[in-house]
Amino acid sequence: MHATIWHNPDCGTSRKTLAILEETKGVVVDVIAYRTQPFAREKLEQLLHDAGLTPREALRTRGSPAEELGLIEGASPEQILDAMVEHPNLVERPFVETAKGVRLCRPQEKVYEIL
Template identity: 50%
Template structure:
């Protein structure tokens, strides 16, 4: 099984989720450092649709850029645009497999789609 993780190596939750994936037999892990390889607006929207979550539920509301750009945190279209421009706003980690996608918080949630 292939599992893709939108990963931030500086985040302990992301590192823990990655460890779970790497320790699971039969899982081929693709790591995307989403801060360096920014997902497009369409990719973000597709992953959220697969996960069954709204953009506002995956927004890191405490990031300084939210205030800096005056983001309306109730406007999902604006949130998607902001996430595409500022991927630090995307909650992490996100794990994607053929079975679906989850925000792996807590990291053990990654097992739900393995």
């Protein structure tokens, strides 16, 4: 099975999720460091859709410029998506995609749902 993780090595949950993927027999992992390889808008939209999340539900508010950018209250989904593409640290992490689906793996055990 192939799995892609949008990874932030500074995030403990992201590191733990990656460890689960790497330790699972038969899983080949593609790691995308999304802070240096930002999301294409179309891909981010697809990940959110497949995970059943709205842009607001995937918005990282802690340790991000979400409040300064006016995204906490009153921003439309389109405005949030635009900001996420421009500022990848606004996206909650980690997202994992396999042939079985997409999950925002918070907590990291959510990854088992798609393995």
